[in-house]
Amino acid sequence: MWNLLATRRFGPLFVTQFLGAFNDNLFRTALVFIVAYDVAAADPEKAAMLASTAAGLFILPFVLFSGLAGSAADRRDKAAIARAVKLLEIGFMALGWAALAIGSLELALAVVFLMGCHSTLFGPVKYAILPQHLRDEELIAGTGLVEAATFVSILLGQVAGGLLATQAVGPIACALSGIGWLAARAIPPAPPEQPGQRLDWNPLSTSRAALATAFGNRRLLVATLAISWFWALGAIYTSQFVPMAKNVMGGDEAVSTLFLAAFSIGIAVGSVAVGRWLKGRISTRLCAAAGLVMALAGGDLWFSVPAVGSTPKDLALFFELAASWRVLADLLLLALAGGVFSVPLYAVLQTAGPAQNRASAIAANNIINSLFQVSAVLAAGAAVGAGLGVVPVLALSGLTVLLLLPALQGLDRQA
Structure with a gap:
């Protein structure tokens, strides 16, 4: 690798x-x-x-x-x-x-x-x-x-x-x-797979064509929705790290940065590891299990975060608490599973459709991805503002992956 x-x-x-x-x-x-x-x-x-x-x-x-x-x-x-x-x-x-x-x-x-x-x-x-x-x-x-x-x-x-x-x-x-x-x-050089195609400069018609490419292929559609869900969940978590660290756990800026680092590094490790686990095979057989691990880790945050307490603490005091290590483990496990979840789905985007429309499939994912992220962050902010609480919002957001599991389990069989 x-x-x-x-x-x-x-x-x-x-x-x-x-x-x-x-x-x-x-x-x-x-x-x-x-x-x-x-x-x-x-x-x-x-x-x-x-x-x-x-x-x-x-x-x-x-x-x-x-x-x-x-x-x-x-x-x-x-x-x-x-x-x-x-x-x-x-x-x-x-x-x-x-x-x-x-x-x-x-x-x-x-x-x-x-x-x-x-x-x-x-x-x-x-x-x-x-x-x-x-x-x-x-x-x-x-x-x-x-x-x-x-x-x-x-x-x-x-x-x-x-x-x-x-x-x-x-x-x-x-x-x-x-x-x-x-x-x-x-x-x-990476020339077009089908040379001679005319470039349409209209953003509306090209977006419509890209979405038609993705939504007309079930494997592309499932991969696009699952990847967009993953990035939406990531947007919710990263937007709520500071409120969770400061308001719920009494942590300072260093604790917030630690959460962001754990989340980012965990995803990076999972993204690299999944290639070894799959031995180079383009397969989504690990995606459903990874999604379930993400849901379980996010659910455990519901119990681990309150155990840390809200008394003011810097990074040294944070690490003195056993409950803090459980929070960090939950975030790392959730993120690592996220890397395992997302990388095979990107491989599906790259290979499931016609080669001459490969970039358009990626573009359709980026459109849906952006809409999911904005909607998710706004919804999470509204839920927190309505009094639901940061930790329940994070846990419930992770559980929404259960809606995707049936489609993910059948994704490999559609190859």
Whole structure:
């Protein structure tokens, strides 16, 4: 598995997507900290509103332009698209540097939207290109490494965005985007599977066509809904880590960061491990069991979190409590099962439909994925606001996987 990183057919793509995801989260997190501790330091409600606005601006391009991105990746050389997208990222990060330097919140928010466009355009490429460059027995391993890198880069970007001085964020982001472009230049050509297809520039019609591709194939549909559920659950958990750590467990910022790290690293480990467990076979036979483990681990949080107590505690005091280790184990187990759950489903997206529509299937997943995440976070926030409580919301959210289990159990039989 790890030897793939040293190959030209995978290594440059891995570096390109890792640095892109890192930059996205570095800039967005730095902006959130600037808003919370400077722009709206005396107005928590304004800070929360601006943070939500930034999150919404980043997700919006996935809904608007994923269909177009998928259509382009199916009709043009994917490596050429990757290089073009990375050039755009250099320009976007230069704008972000300027926004932070002059203190323009409006320009910074515009850059967040542009980075969402960057990720939207690159999203179908990074998964659809793998079957062209990897052998069938390598696909699960390659997909797992991409998934693991995505979550690790999100974690590191968020940590760096909170720790780095504001004046350092811009130049670092520009430098990394330049390195990402150099890496993209080394990605081998990946021409369209069916050359000569006309590119439709209409975002509405391309989105409609992408969704028709996914919803017209039962295996693609089940994989899309299951992956979108997984990302929605992840969005709920990561959005509630701070309220759970601070308000329910009395933890400080370090405890919140620990939860995010455990969640991200757990998913990364599961994403890599599933390739070994499946021995390279594209199979979803572990998905239902992994979903059940996620539900059980999330349910156990209902009992383990209250046992920690709400007295104020830093990281050292947190680790002194036996109940804290149970909470951490629940999060790690849930996340590890999440990696095992999601990677085979991405392999289904890459292989279940016609090769010439592979990127469009990924694009359809990105559209549904974004809608699921936004809806889930809003619903979870409303439930917490209505008095249900953070921990019950997390536990009940995890139990919703039970609705997917019958379809997941039959997914392998439909191959």
